[in-house]
Amino acid sequence: MNKKKKLNGNSVLGTLAALIILCVVLTICSDKFLTYSNLMSVLKQTTFTALLACGMLLCLITAGIDLSVGANATFCACVMGMMVKANITNPVVLLVVALAVGTLIGLVNGLLLTRLHLPHPFVSTLGMKNFLWGASLLVTGSQMISGFPKGVTWLGSATVGGFPVSFIVLIVIYIIMHILLTRTALGRSIYCAGGNMEATRLSGINSANVLTFCYVVSGFMAALAGIVSVGRSGICNGANAIQPYDTDAIASCVIGGASFMGGKGTMAGTLIGALVIAVLRNGFTLMAIDSSIQNMVLGLVIIGAVLLDVTRESLAAKARRKEAAAKA
């Protein structure tokens, strides 16, 4: 157990080092990077991805995936847009409905997996993504909608002395989720479910409920991300549902040390992963670099992160084997 913790710790340190190196390089390349206002915009840009990544991480730890997070966020924004268009402008009602819708979609994802036994969440959440894309267009009548009340845009746009409120909320959420994952029985069951599903079930954990919980959290986080995006841009547009937001979320988790095999990943690592992506994108934008180059670099970073992870893993396995051999 101790060893495992150390391993996770090392992985977070490695990602942190990568982030710092990236920042140093950008500071040298652009004199605009290391300014207070720019760093604050990086944090604002991180929030959306990091919220999606938070739910995504839970799913990845259980060896699952939730491809519908980006579409879910857009759909929640569009549901609010539809209500605004219908002259329902009470911010509390809008926010509650958005959060409820997002959570409900997460619940459906979870139930599809655990109660209807669809083989892998890849398929069901991919289906859900397409469904939500269409639904987003349907509820908005394929139009872009603006005119959200201040109470709704507050979370995404308010700042305290230049520091974005959305990021403060994000930190609080990450701390809560960190405690949940590391200090509670539920958290340990989540890691267990990713390690060996059958063993988890035999040890008396209701693995179906644990899995469903992960997808419900993912849906809730997506709704929150949708609210933040409305606050940032002031509009919603159903056509955005097909944007590859989920890829950014997955990349954040993987850069932060999560694995598609499940059982691995930390909240701290994921946050740093999301920061790496936001810093990269911010750097590209500051220097007005072509999208073609941006896509290539981002792709390489993801591959590099996984490669690093795999190498680290195989080294650790080798060390374990050596140890075992020495004992015998």
Add this chain to the structure above:
Amino acid sequence: MLKKRLMAMLMAGVLATTLTACGGSSSDNNGSGSAGEDGDIKIRFIMKTLASEHWQLMKAGAEAAAEDLGVAVDITGPPSETSYDEQQNQIETALASDYDAYCIAPLQSDLVANLIAGQTTPIIAVDTDIDAPEVISFVGTGNENAAKAGAEAAVELAKEAGWEEITCIEIAGVQGDATNTARMTGYQKGIEESGGTFLADEVQYADAVADKAVNAMEAIMQTHPEGVAIICANNDDMAVAAARTAQESGNENYANTIFLGFDGQITACQSILDGQLTLTAAQQAYEMGYMAVETAKKAAEGEEVDEVVDSGTEIVTEDNAQERIDRLNGYLGE
């Protein structure tokens, strides 16, 4: 066990109802409905997508024309403006069916030129021209011309707002997309020909999405704290988001910046009235749809048609924004 099975059946039932419900309403909305009931002439209209206001307006225009002229029009479009394969399939299927004329708004016009090679049925290019001998008429303004007109109007407004040195930065859409390139070329020409400077090296690609446009605008304000005269965006989503970002930043140097959008959507018109966006260049989608069907009918009846049918451009500023909102809402039946 029984409980489980019941639950599964219930879920399946709910899912099925939802699906049929959605299926029903979407066919009402996107209905490839044939408008003219006993019209002899059947026209097939393939759009770039139906998933945005521009195309919904064009569909409304085409349907209105079908009703006025007593022809049948079947309208479809792929799910998004990057679903190239899907549109290719739709065109192939349509060409194999029995129609009297085709209206095609091509996502990739060179590809469509190959697809329609050898066709004898009249084909009309809509919105984006297709360079092929089979195409007998082009209905539209072209993104480039509309963008150019918008950029020229923006330079005028910038001069009125008191800018001495007129520089322009563009927040662009998806790199490599044909529409994006056409609008960019139009903006650059329009700005440069009316005496402004287009900072081609500082174009920000924001994938045509609002939240990325916010990031781009924040970066622009970092690199140019002194202010920029014109920010032009390749669609209204990005323009509205950028204008709002600048306003909320409280940077005084951006208080007089001209924000130019593209499309003339209802929300963008509202944003103009609210004092955020300055202007937007609009292609007349409703008219385009109407004229396309009109031209297709003439061609199907063997009449001569013009090689280019100009559907016009409208530059929307605070003077005519309200009027446009009312007009578009009328078209969309709201």
